[in-house]
Amino acid sequence: MSSLRTYAIKTYQNFLNILPNAEYSNSSGIKLVHDAGEKISSAEQRLILGATALMSQPFIDAHNRNVDENTRRVSVARTIAKIVAGTFTGFFIRKGCIKAIKAFSQLPGPKVPKYKTIFTPKDITKINSDEFIQYRNAMGTIVALIVMMFTNFAIDAPLTKFLTNKLVKKQEDKNAVK
Amino acid sequence: MPSSNLFSKFKTTLYKNYGENPGNMLVHTGVLGWILSSLAQVSAVVFNDKIPKEQKSFLIPQEIADAAVNIISFYLITSSFKKLASKLVSTGKLTTKPIKEFLNKNKVTDKIGNYDFNIENLPNFKDIKGEYKPFKNGIDVIASTIGSIISCNIITPVVRNQYASKKQKQALARMNVNTQQLKSPRGISIEDYQKMASMKHSGSLKI
Secondary structure, X not given: OHHXXXXXXXXXXXXXXXXXXXXXXXXXXXXXXXXHHHHOXXXXXXXXXXXXXXXXXXHHXXXXXOOOHHHHHHHHHHHHHHHHHHHHHHHHHHHHHHHHHHHOOXXXXXXXXXXXXXXXXXXXXXXXXXXXXXXXXXXHHHHHHHHHHHHXXXXXXXXXXXXXXXXXXXXXXXXXXX | OHHHHHHHHHHHHHHHHHOOOHHXXXXXXXXXXXXXXXXXXXXXXXXXXXXXXXXXXXXXXXXXXXXXHHHHHHHHHHHHHHHHHHHHHHOOOEEEHHHHHHHHHOOOHHHOOOOOOOHHHOOOOHHHHHHHHHHHHHHHHHHHHHHHHHHHHHHXXXXXXXXXXXXXXXXXXXXXXXXXXXXXXXXXXHHHHHHHHHHHOOOOOOO
């Protein structure tokens, strides 16, 4: 087991040796990196994933040679609908939950009602630190994931069906005109 | 009260683990998202009364296998990207000017890029912590986002299509050998089966 680990480390080291050293000196580039760490929460990441999914997944389905053209068209429409529905609910529910956690993770104090500290961890003295903001993002994301287990059926599935039908109908109308 | 104690421990663990590691948080909650979304997919089949029992015995293992492909490929790719990015920053391969100057001042430039070297273990690390941490967190978040894009939008759909195509071939081969042995899907043509598989595997619902 230890020899396997040594081998893995050696391989990793060889890979690191291939990569050149890099030093960032561009101040706007460094600011962008800092902002990414501070501002990209799971909600923004879901939005980025959705936007890039729209650029790649319909393309993959459109080139699936295992099925006939008609099936391919419906499959592309369904993929687009799934991405749009999933990204829409995924982004807003994550954002909403992170915001809600912020409201319920205040610093305990004489004027602060107890329910507003329900998500505040023990022994916290500062709530404006980067660590605490990341904690709120993490807790908000976990709550959002639980909420989305239900909205997946209540919103995503019917919205996907509705959008798929719309897209397929649009395609059929276009074909009829041709 | 034991449940409130458990919740308190959960909050503290979350704060300690993810407060300083937003990249880890994105990877772990991403995996959790895939697990919950897969659970939803499987339970949609389990609790659907309109699906006959014999079809369920075929669909449930397929849904579970599909979930395994999604979860494993997401975790392996995203965490590899994140770990590599972390290693590049912690070993000093990827730095900013102030971090490089700090390494020069500490006379550790010969250790840059060594697997065992970690800037965070230097005795006077606190002098550079304010510059280092936001840079490392940013690189981690960018790397895990790029990893997620490659995994969710490129590799997973391709792997899933390959998997679906393999499953189709296996089922069709069984159909040809002995149609009596094939419990489900029953009474459908090859074309219908391929269409169904294509529709099912054209990207799972992701939460």
